[in-house]
Amino acid sequence: MLTPATTALLVVDAQQGFTDLCPAELPVPGGSAIVPHVNALLALPFARVDATQDWHPPDHRSFLGQADNIYPPHCVMNTPGAEFLPGLHADRFSAIWRKGYDRDFEAYAVTAQHPGLGAFLSASGIKVVVVCGIATNICCFFAARDLRRAGFDVWLVEDASAGIDVPAAGLFQSKAKEEGLALGIRYCTVADVTSAMSGN
Template sequence: MLASQTTLIVVDAQQGFTELCPEELPIPGGARIVGAVNALLAMPFARIDATQDWHPPNHCSFIGQRDNLYPPHCVQGTRGAEFLPGLMTERFHTIWRKGYEADRDAYAVTAQHPGFAALLRAQRITTAVICGLALNICCYFTARDLRQEGFEVFLVEDASAGIDVPQAGLYQQQTRLEALRLGIRYIDVATLRQQLRIA
């Protein structure tokens, strides 16, 4: 894996997805990923992208709205929308906000920003390393879309956390099997550090 051809994508590492905001959508262990994500952020990737859920208060996925799936979370301008404390956000090259349209959901950055894959290709990026929250939802959908665009894709398990959401039909084990079928690879921080080469 060449660092000069790889992007790190930090997906939705926000307080609203952790026990720091228990009334929102806490993912077990969500707040504990900061150290592992920072270890990735210290590596010499060609670029580092971050995504940020940025929902309006009446977002269609919220309980009481059209899709009625999730408690209100990561609402624009609130604490829940903020990145996790201690995260090395100064390393982010670009922050991509998503889910900001009331009547449309966007699990993946590619759903909200369809030119993202073309931008990566224009910068000679061939590989995407993805971490964050939740591993089996927004991380997976980003990984799936980029894999379908022809990128090599790695999901970093120990820099992520997942959650089953039965009402949305989203399950961790099912998602993992689908990811492996697509050729997405799972990796940990230590192994990735060994495999990342500077050229």
């Protein structure tokens, strides 16, 4: 059972640059398809709804040709790739936490660039954080991991998320889930959250 007054939703990087809407960036299979599932979560009575937004400078260290040389340029600030997905009910967002805006700092987890997020949520009376978005095993996972380590009950909604293996960075979906389960992260569906929120 989830108590709305103590449960928050965190929508991670639901942006065009991670979908086939921007094929030259970093499209994640199924990225565009999560919108109706995320919107189903956004319709639930969470105490607050936070979103993260990759907001990179054009020469971010993770980009090809830069220091880490891993990813194609993606979600560059003030470009279409950085915008939220069409049809996403972004009006429900209580706050938008931008990350990756420092050229020399890799910020998979919002908590890496905003270390006070956990304390902020705790001060708001939040005990449970439901996480969804892109990518399941990267930015979603690292945010979920850090929030779990901070003492929150964390639910990661798999059908409202999309993942991708990135061998060059050692990021694999199976490995992330295995680690997440060991930490006590609950992997679930939109239906699970809906049912728990309604007390059924």
